[in-house]
Amino acid sequence: MPASIKVLEVRGLSVEYSVDGVWIRAVDGVDLEISRGECVALVGESGSGKSTVAQAIIGVLPPNARVSSGEIIYMGRDLLKLGREELRRVRGREISIVFQDPLSYLNPLRTVRDLFMDVARDHGVDLGEDDLVDLLRRVRVTDPHRVLRSYPFQLSGGMAQRVAIAIALALKPKLLIADEPTTALDLTIQAQIIRLLLLIKEEMDLSILLITHDLGMVAPIADRVYVMYSGRIVEVGSTGNILASPRHPYTIDLIRSARGLYLSREAVSELDRVVRSRSSSRSSHGYSGKPPREGCRYIARCPYAFDKCSIEPNLIPVDGDDRSLARCWLYE
Amino acid sequence: MPPKGPLAKYIPDRRLAAVVAAVLFLAIIAALASYISDKDPIRTGYARGLTPPSPSFPFGTDQLGRDIFTWVLHGLRVSLIVGVSSALIAMSIALVLGMLSGYFGGWIDNLVMRVADVFLSIPRFILILFAVILFSPTLLNIVLVIGLFSWPEPARIVRSEVLSAKSREYVLAARSMGASDLDIMFSEIAPNIAPTALAVGALLVSDSILIEAALSFLGLGDPDLPSLGRMLSIARQAIFAGGWWALLFPSIFIIVLIVLFNLLSDLINEVYNPRLR
Numbered sequence: 197m198p199a200s201i202k203v204l205e206v207r208g209l210s211v212e213y214s215v216d217g218v219w220i221r222a223v224d225g226v227d228l229e230i231s232r233g234e235c236v237a238l239v240g241e242s243g244s245g246k247s248t249v250a251q252a253i254i255g256v257l258p259p260n261a262r263v264s265s266g267e268i269i270y271m272g273r274d275l276l277k278l279g280r281e282e283l284r285r286v287r288g289r290e291i292s293i294v295f296q297d298p299l300s301y302l303n304p305l306r307t308v309r310d311l312f313m314d315v316a317r318d319h320g321v322d323l324g325e326d327d328l329v330d331l332l333r334r335v336r337v338t339d340p341h342r343v344l345r346s347y348p349f350q351l352s353g354g355m356a357q358r359v360a361i362a363i364a365l366a367l368k369p370k371l372l373i374a375d376e377p378t379t380a381l382d383l384t385i386q387a388q389i390i391r392l393l394l395l396i397k398e399e400m401d402l403s404i405l406l407i408t409h410d411l412g413m414v415a416p417i418a419d420r421v422y423v424m425y426s427g428r429i430v431e432v433g434s435t436g437n438i439l440a441s442p443r444h445p446y447t448i449d450l451i452r453s454a455r456g457l458y459l460s461r462e463a464v465s466e467l468d469r470v471v472r473s474r475s476s477s478r479s480s481h482g483y484s485g486k487p488p489r490e491g492c493r494y495i496a497r498c499p500y501a502f503d504k505c506s507i508e509p510n511l512i513p514v515d516g517d518d519r520s521l522a523r524c525w526l527y528e
Numbered sequence: 529m530p531p532k533g534p535l536a537k538y539i540p541d542r543r544l545a546a547v548v549a550a551v552l553f554l555a556i557i558a559a560l561a562s563y564i565s566d567k568d569p570i571r572t573g574y575a576r577g578l579t580p581p582s583p584s585f586p587f588g589t590d591q592l593g594r595d596i597f598t599w600v601l602h603g604l605r606v607s608l609i610v611g612v613s614s615a616l617i618a619m620s621i622a623l624v625l626g627m628l629s630g631y632f633g634g635w636i637d638n639l640v641m642r643v644a645d646v647f648l649s650i651p652r653f654i655l656i657l658f659a660v661i662l663f664s665p666t667l668l669n670i671v672l673v674i675g676l677f678s679w680p681e682p683a684r685i686v687r688s689e690v691l692s693a694k695s696r697e698y699v700l701a702a703r704s705m706g707a708s709d710l711d712i713m714f715s716e717i718a719p720n721i722a723p724t725a726l727a728v729g730a731l732l733v734s735d736s737i738l739i740e741a742a743l744s745f746l747g748l749g750d751p752d753l754p755s756l757g758r759m760l761s762i763a764r765q766a767i768f769a770g771g772w773w774a775l776l777f778p779s780i781f782i783i784v785l786i787v788l789f790n791l792l793s794d795l796i797n798e799v800y801n802p803r804l805r
């Protein structure tokens with residue numbers, strides 16, 4: 197992997213939500229980095245905190261949430277230390293975002309042209325007719341002039357998502373956050389959108405943070421994957437490694453649950469070997485009872501849990517280097 | 529079947545088009561009152577006392593020989609001026625305060641809503657009555673007083689519309705793309721509350737017309753102006769001498785105005801409100 201410029205570096209990010217006056221930690225000490233031109237996937241189930249990470253990065257956390265610690269370094273600047281107005285200028289222009297359901301995230305009372313103009317005006321940029329047509333052609337819209345005149349509800353879901361992507365790219369951002377960009381779309385359209393993101397990434401030298409629960413869409417586009425569970429990063433690695441030989445039991449379960457993805461035979465035997473080598477220190481197969489406060493978050497659902505799991509491990513290198521890490525005692 | 533023509537894009541409903549046309553028609557009559565009738569509305573002695581409708585006095589005359597037709601035309605003008613201007617004043621205040629209150633919440637919201645509560649806890653007509661007695665009852669004062677006392681209710685409606693509009697996903701999307709608070713208020717929220725604001729505005733016009741009529745009926749209107757309410761007050765005496773026309777014609781015009789603006793409000797809500805479509 198070539199040494200390259202870090203576009204975004206998240207260090208020790210913790211976010212808490214206030215629920216009935218109690219602060220609940222939804223994101224706990226997340227480290228994450230994205231290099232220039234890299235696509236990084238943040239994968240996890242609902243409630244794992246992955247979308248909260250995205251909202252924290254662009255500073256649009258809901259009013260009952262706060263960042264309790266950490267740094268979000270974008271191109272050398274800590275976004276958490278920026279003023280309101282400075283941060284506003286970063287959003288949309290430097291870091292852009294595409295959301296899940298394009299039809300509810302595009303104002304139904306504005307035409308596509310208005311939507312482009314809104315973003316341009318917010319940042320004091322002029323976008324001419326040619327720029328708009330060019331942007332829509334980039335996202336492979338075949339009749340840009342008609343689409344510019346349309347209201348979002350007159351577009352199909354896939355078309356609306358292309359438009360949302362075009363709007364997100366209108367001011368040539370360096371980083372695009374795609375928060376479950378295909379979840380609300382048909383299966384065939386999902387593939388098209390993923391292919392489109394890949395093309396645009398190459399064309400515009402874009403970095404992408406792809407947030408998803410769907411490992412199937414990670415494979416074709418992401419360079420590296422962060423797996424998140426219960427507010428923690430539990431595994432980091434290259435996409436190839438994680439899909440072929442996942443290490444953390446949660447990642448293994450996640451891959452098993454995904455349609456059309458199977459663990460390779462080598463991965464299973466490797467896992468068996470690791471688990472057997474640990475069996476001497478194992479008290480029981482599986483863990484029953486209440487998860488201890490200090491323990492591994494996955495302990496209650498983990499089939500490999502043993503006595504040491506009542507203390508939460510750090511991210512442990514699993515391949516002898518620090519590119520692949522898993523938060524699991526099996527690899528100690 | 530949707531109507532055709534260049535206006536169809538803005539008024540996509542036949543009933544609404546008819547009501548708008550009727551309102552415009554009345555407004556034109558009111559504006560051209562001096563040309564339609566060459567008589568002076570408040571001059572007495574056109575006839576000798578109360579005379580029934582006839583070709584030279586279509587609506588008859590009152591007990592002082594004033595021409596009721598001319599009076600009603602000019603009264604229509606007063607009603608529309610008071611109705612529309614005080615509704616504009618009230619709606620402007622309501623839009624600004626409701627928007628600030630709903631969008632920012634917190635202490636601004638508390639302050640605005642508690643002040644609104646104070647206003648709402650006293651019957652509006654009584655407040656207006658005292659204010660008009662306190663200041664001199666000129667047309668301008670009446671417009672200002674009605675306008676300044678009518679904002680709390682529409683402000684609450686605007687606030688609740690803003691509250692629901694600002695929690696929409698596309699507002700979060702706009703914020704995520706770097707829209708400022710002002711951008712969000714104007715581009716994302718305003719278009720969504722516009723239909724409701726228009727409907728509430730039309731209702732305010734009809735309210736204000738009624739309040740003005742009631743004030744002048746009680747003798748608290750501008751004494752220099754022929755108002756529909758004041759003719760009703762004059763008709764209280766005329767009616768005992770059999771002068772039903774002095775009561776009938778101004779009443780018809782008040783009723784028509786009120787019904788038209790209420791219809792306008794309902795139809796605006798029905799035609800433009802995306803949630804009812």
